[in-house]
Amino acid sequence: MKKFSINLIITILLITLLGGFLRFYKITVNPPSLTGDEISFGYSAYSVLKTGSDEHGKFLPLTFESVGDYKNPLPAYLMVPSIKLFGLTDFAVRFPNALIGTMTIPIFFLFLLDIFKKKKIAIVGSFFLAISGWHIFYSRFAYEAIIASFFVLLGTWFFIKMLDGKKIWAIPSAIFFTLTMYTAFAPRLFIPLFVFALLIFNFKKVIKDWKITLLFITTCVLLGLPLVYTTLFQGAGTRLQMVLLSNDIEFSRYILLKYFNSFTDLPILFFFWIKRYLSYLDPGFLFFNGLEATLPSPIGLGIFYVFEIPFFIAGIISLIKNKIPHKGIFILWALVGIFPDSLTNNQKHTGRLLHLFPILILITTLGAIELFNMFINLKNKYLKFGIISASGLIVIAVLTHAFLIYNSDFPRDKGESFDEGWREVTYYIKDHQDEYTEIVIDPRRGVAAPDMISNPFLYVLFYLKYDPATYQTEEKIMSQPSGGPYYKFGKYTFRYINWQTDNDKKGVLFIGSPWSFPREGLKEGELLDKIYISNGYPAFYMVTPK
Amino acid sequence: MFPHYIAYNLLFADLLHKFVYIQDAPYIIFIILIPFLIWQIGKHFFEGKKALIAPVIFILSPWFWYEAFAQSFYIFLFFLTLSIVYGLLTIHSGRKIPGIVIVSTASLAAMYTSSLFLILVPFLFLILVVTKITPIKTLKYSLIIIAILILPLVFFIRTNKTALKSSINQEIPVFSDPGLLNTVNRYQGAAMEDGFRKLARISENKYIFFSEYFANKYLNQLMPLTIFTPQYKLLSFSFSPPIFLGFLIPFAYGFYKLMHEKKIRNIIIISTILLVPSILSNQAVSLNRLILFSPVVIYIISQGLILLYGQRKERLAKIFFLLTVALVLFQIIVTAIDIKTREGRRFVAYNAKNYQMVEP
Numbered sequence: 063m064k065k066f067s068i069n070l071i072i073t074i075l076l077i078t079l080l081g082g083f084l085r086f087y088k089i090t091v092n093p094p095s096l097t098g099d100e101i102s103f104g105y106s107a108y109s110v111l112k113t114g115s116d117e118h119g120k121f122l123p124l125t126f127e128s129v130g131d132y133k134n135p136l137p138a139y140l141m142v143p144s145i146k147l148f149g150l151t152d153f154a155v156r157f158p159n160a161l162i163g164t165m166t167i168p169i170f171f172l173f174l175l176d177i178f179k180k181k182k183i184a185i186v187g188s189f190f191l192a193i194s195g196w197h198i199f200y201s202r203f204a205y206e207a208i209i210a211s212f213f214v215l216l217g218t219w220f221f222i223k224m225l226d227g228k229k230i231w232a233i234p235s236a237i238f239f240t241l242t243m244y245t246a247f248a249p250r251l252f253i254p255l256f257v258f259a260l261l262i263f264n265f266k267k268v269i270k271d272w273k274i275t276l277l278f279i280t281t282c283v284l285l286g287l288p289l290v291y292t293t294l295f296q297g298a299g300t301r302l303q304m305v306l307l308s309n310d311i312e313f314s315r316y317i318l319l320k321y322f323n324s325f326t327d328l329p330i331l332f333f334f335w336i337k338r339y340l341s342y343l344d345p346g347f348l349f350f351n352g353l354e355a356t357l358p359s360p361i362g363l364g365i366f367y368v369f370e371i372p373f374f375i376a377g378i379i380s381l382i383k384n385k386i387p388h389k390g391i392f393i394l395w396a397l398v399g400i401f402p403d404s405l406t407n408n409q410k411h412t413g414r415l416l417h418l419f420p421i422l423i424l425i426t427t428l429g430a431i432e433l434f435n436m437f438i439n440l441k442n443k444y445l446k447f448g449i450i451s452a453s454g455l456i457v458i459a460v461l462t463h464a465f466l467i468y469n470s471d472f473p474r475d476k477g478e479s480f481d482e483g484w485r486e487v488t489y490y491i492k493d494h495q496d497e498y499t500e501i502v503i504d505p506r507r508g509v510a511a512p513d514m515i516s517n518p519f520l521y522v523l524f525y526l527k528y529d530p531a532t533y534q535t536e537e538k539i540m541s542q543p544s545g546g547p548y549y550k551f552g553k554y555t556f557r558y559i560n561w562q563t564d565n566d567k568k569g570v571l572f573i574g575s576p577w578s579f580p581r582e583g584l585k586e587g588e589l590l591d592k593i594y595i596s597n598g599y600p601a602f603y604m605v606t607p608k
Numbered sequence: 609m610f611p612h613y614i615a616y617n618l619l620f621a622d623l624l625h626k627f628v629y630i631q632d633a634p635y636i637i638f639i640i641l642i643p644f645l646i647w648q649i650g651k652h653f654f655e656g657k658k659a660l661i662a663p664v665i666f667i668l669s670p671w672f673w674y675e676a677f678a679q680s681f682y683i684f685l686f687f688l689t690l691s692i693v694y695g696l697l698t699i700h701s702g703r704k705i706p707g708i709v710i711v712s713t714a715s716l717a718a719m720y721t722s723s724l725f726l727i728l729v730p731f732l733f734l735i736l737v738v739t740k741i742t743p744i745k746t747l748k749y750s751l752i753i754i755a756i757l758i759l760p761l762v763f764f765i766r767t768n769k770t771a772l773k774s775s776i777n778q779e780i781p782v783f784s785d786p787g788l789l790n791t792v793n794r795y796q797g798a799a800m801e802d803g804f805r806k807l808a809r810i811s812e813n814k815y816i817f818f819s820e821y822f823a824n825k826y827l828n829q830l831m832p833l834t835i836f837t838p839q840y841k842l843l844s845f846s847f848s849p850p851i852f853l854g855f856l857i858p859f860a861y862g863f864y865k866l867m868h869e870k871k872i873r874n875i876i877i878i879s880t881i882l883l884v885p886s887i888l889s890n891q892a893v894s895l896n897r898l899i900l901f902s903p904v905v906i907y908i909i910s911q912g913l914i915l916l917y918g919q920r921k922e923r924l925a926k927i928f929f930l931l932t933v934a935l936v937l938f939q940i941i942v943t944a945i946d947i948k949t950r951e952g953r954r955f956v957a958y959n960a961k962n963y964q965m966v967e968p
Contacts, residue, residue: 357794
């Protein structure tokens with residue numbers, strides 16, 4: 063088969079350009095602000111770039127200590143060249159994800175072409191990936207699972223090649239599988255299980271080429287050893303303990319009526335886990351509102367668009383019924399892929415399922431092709447016309463709705479959860495800090511209630527491009543006698559504002575949400591400025607006592 | 609027995625401004641007759657003793673016992689639905705007069721007592737005739753009897769339309785829920801502010817949203833999650849699954865096999881009409897109403913079990929069969945212990961306020 067005709071190259075190039083456009087267009091404006099995680103990764107990367115150490119002074123760490131948890135190293139290290147290239151900006155932080163999200167499209171095309179040897183499947187699959195609202199959503203901000211999913215795709219592809227007798231792929235497969243575990247938390251459980259299942263289900267082939275298998279396993283183990291060390295001794299296991307299913311609120315408060323504390327509760331935990339596992343097939347989650355890009359609502363966006371429902375159903379039937387190369391691996395991928403997230407507490411999360419995108423997109427692709435073939439074979443031309451008109455209208459309506467959600471609803475509904483406003487706060491500080499002796503920032507914010515934000519100091523460090531070397535070495539005060547959260551470095555103090563006692567501190571700039579100041583008690587001229595977020599509410603007040 | 613739901617006033621009583629509800633005693637008859645009818649209907653699909661598998665699975669299911677003990681009104685409608693199906697099969701098997709009597713009596717009872725069934729029963733007959741599953745010839749006499757004996761109800765409705773409206777609002781609350789219209793307004797408002805008024809009108813109108821909403825609800829009713837796990841709580845408080853999880857294995861296998869047979873496939877698709885009451889409720893899934901569909905699931909499980917047992921010499925079938933039995937037995941024990949130790953406290957803590965205590 064002549065693999066790459068000029069038409070094919072142009073087609074995949076156009077699909078990639080479309081995917082790239084959807085991932086890069088206005089990337090710094092929507093999502094409307096860098097999240098706490100993005101800021102944390104960004105400043106750590108900046109610190110590594112400037113000093114070789116993170117902001118805590120740890121030299122090239124394998125796990126990045128953040129506020130209240132530990133972060134995976136690879137996303138931070140991938141940001142280093144981007145920050146070198148574009149400076150410490152929002153774009154630099156989001157660039158690696160958007161780039162990898164875009165590059166996934168041609169790689170997925172090559173993967174499908176290599177496995178199925180059918181151009182149609184490869185083109186349709188990569189097109190579905192390019193326009194996937196799910197993949198676009200997570201590619202547009204620094205969400206580690208996008209990078210992890212890219213590595214899972216490469217690791218599995220090269221593993222299949224290894225199984226097919228191309229021994230040279232054993233090491234790249236092992237490298238990419240292991241890198242996945244340095245990238246995001248969900249794959250840390252998925253990868254070992256998936257690799258174990260792959261080896262068991264291909265036992266005959268694996269035993270036949272035992273030398274290659276040994277090389278593969280040894281590479282995985284050697285590369286994974288530092289991760290084991292950090293998990294056990296450097297606190298990366300903290301997060302795992304926090305998110306286990308046995309701590310689930312529904313399970314403990316409703317099912318057990320107490321906390322999980324004995325082995326006798328295990329059988330009921332088992333059935334609760336199965337319920338959680340099966341809930342990933344919930345149509346609402348898959349097609350209607352799983353992405354949570356808007357306020358809670360029965361109609362929003364899911365992992366797939368609504369018009370993909372028939373494709374998904376037909377795809378599952380096709381996957382079961384038809385002869386498909388390496389079918390067992392794909393089915394394992396789907397079944398094991400849900401496993402890690404199903405073991406965590408609280409709500410199911412579309413982001414933690416990104417390592418499943420190749421199999422899920424493949425299912426819809428197979429279904430779409432199956433249904434298209436059925437459509438082609440229809441003899442009634444009126445029926446054909448009816449189907450094509452109705453489908454066209456549905457697709458247009460659904461894609462328009464998706465566009466409106468991303469463009470209009472998402473910034474309004476989720477701006478606050480993306481910490482919108484802190485950037486503008488810091489820009490204000492940058493412009494006016496010389497006028498004040500101290501700048502006090504209240505870490506509470508929120509339209510409905512004053513929620514505690516644990517890391518506003520990182521926004522100050524990031525947007526003021528605070529020198530990492532200075533930050534690592536200067537004195538930082540972390541507590542105050544009166545209690546409450548307190549953090550101080552340079553002229554910046556992060557603590558609750560108590561206007562009754564703070565209102566006579568002249569020369570100090572106070573920044574807080576409307577909750578931090580009395581509704582009627584500010585004198586004329588004290589309120590210097592307000593920062594509004596996309597939903598129209600004021601998020602922050604800039605106040606100085608007169 | 610659980611203290612039962614706030615008693616449901618029957619449709620004809622609503623129209624007559626009276627209060628008539630089903631007393632406790634008939635529920636004991638329903639508890640006996642429902643498994644019996646499932647067995648009798650099953651005899652048309654399964655040979656000999658195999659027909660007993662379906663009622664046994666049904667009796668084992670918490671779904672039946674919780675609904676029966678709570679004296680849900682839908683247990684009564686469930687009994688009538690089974691009676692209609694049994695009557696139709698009786699006519700089909702040549703015993704015309706008993707069949708006609710059963711179909712007419714059950715249909716009229718359902719239509720006189722529930723405004724939802726006043727719409728659903730004729731719709732069911734229409735679909736059966738249109739899809740040629742039941743020829744009009746078979747239904748002729750039943751339809752004539754129903755048409756004549758429904759006239760008094762039509763008269764009552766004409767004289768008291770308000771009562772009918774109120775009954776419909778109570779039984780079909782989905783349209784009176786303002787949540788979806790609020791969602792439409794919220795989406796359209798945001799789009800209009802950004803200058804996308806026309807796009808919002810095309811893609812974010814109430815017709816599209818209602819279609820998506822119903823598509824979601826329809827799919828929800830059919831999910832294994834709904835039927836085999838306590839995702840939607842029985843009587844809004846229990847952690848017992850409607851049907852034990854282990855039965856998911858024979859269900860999946862039976863469903864896969866049955867979908868290959870065109871006639872059975874059509875019957876299964878048509879039987880999804882029984883999902884309508886649950887879809888029209890104001891919850892994502894109403895297990896009280898969805899029980900009407902439970903026999904379809906149970907017959908599919910029976911078919912799967914029979915097939916797995918028949919192929920028990922094959923290693924995979926044997927494993928699946930044994931896994932089914934082991935899982936079901938294990939879950940029966942776990943559920944029994946859970947009911948004994950926690951279900952009462954769960955009920956008091958989370959849902960007792962929704963029930964009306966029965967006078968001693």
